[in-house]
Amino acid sequence: MTLSFPHRHLLDIERLSATEIELLLDRAAQFALQNRRPHKKSTQLQGRTVVNLFYENSTRTRTSFEIAAKRLGADVVNVPLEHSSVAKGETFLDTVLTLDAMQIDALVIRHNEEGIPQFIAPHVKAHVINAGDGKHEHPTQALLDALTLRRHKGKIAGLIVAICGDVAHSRVARSNAHLLTKLGAMVRMIAPAGYAQANFTKLGIECTDDLAKGIKDADAVMTLRIQHERIGGLEQTISQDDYVRDYRIDHHRLLRHAKPDVIVMHPGPTNRGVEITDELFEDPAHSVVREQVEMGVAVRMAVLDVLLNGTVS
Ligand code: NCD
DSSP states (O other), X not given: OOEEOOOSSBOOSTTOOHHHHHHHHHHHHHHHHHHTSSSOOOOTTTTOEEEEEESSOOSHHHHHHHHHHHHTTOEEEEEOOTTOOOOTTHHHHHHHHHHHTTOOSEEEEEESSTTXXXXXXXXXXXXXXXXXXXXXXXXXXXXXXXXXXXXXXXXXXXXXXXEESOGGGOHHHHHHHHHHHHTTOEEEEEOOTTSOOGGGGGGTOEEESOHHHHTTTOSEEEEOOOOGGGSOXXXXXXXXXXXXXXXXXOHHHHHHHSOTTOEEEOOSOOXXXXXXXXXXXXXXXXXXXXXXXXXXXXXXXXXXXXXXHOEEO
């Protein structure tokens, strides 16, 4: 069976259909097998050039994209722009157009402003992949979370997934909200007052500030970092002690309220002891955090392959 993927770019989860998401996950599952073989490299992107343009610091996501592209035989260029002051506007677009003029095939972009990948996509020949835009979306993170969930639970439909933490400032929460509801999961958001996001109710997502209520009968609990760098000076912040008291996930809270076979996820970077206890983070009976990282490479291979080669067979 050959299915064509109707999108030139991966800008967000919101515009993908459930079928398109499943197509990417199925392809990623194949790459996950390839990645566990001693010889991991294939040739789908041989002769292609992938450029990583990250305007925010990143270790795992940038490295994951680099490994993914190299596994498929592409050449990868990392543009060093960590502390660049360029912002949306002519100068920024000029940087992108200059790179695009070098006949690159894919531009993986992370930026602290919402909407930047969507803004540049119509201007370039390269395929644009959103690696995180401000508080908006982080589509490959939601895809890797879904692949990890599917591997453990067999399916997404019908699962209860609780997302706990700084939901308001999290692009991971937003992309997961779209993906999980499209695939038929029941999603709950748990956030301290001031960190909740009212928009999620439009997607039929319940929000609560009560951890016990939020993780009740959950099949999976996703914990999130407080995104200090995305919180404006005037916004209220919760103290670390209060956060730990009310929201840190530990074995006791988890097993008292969630399903016995619940899995615990975290997109990283993790503040051990704050969002989750060390013991739980390291407990292979529940924590799938390392597997999420592994699935990240497979998902990014699938996204690059599907976008650049147009079809999957
Ligand atoms: C996330 C991000 O950048 O949004 N990290 C990641 O990509 N793994 C979450 C975070 O920064 O807390």
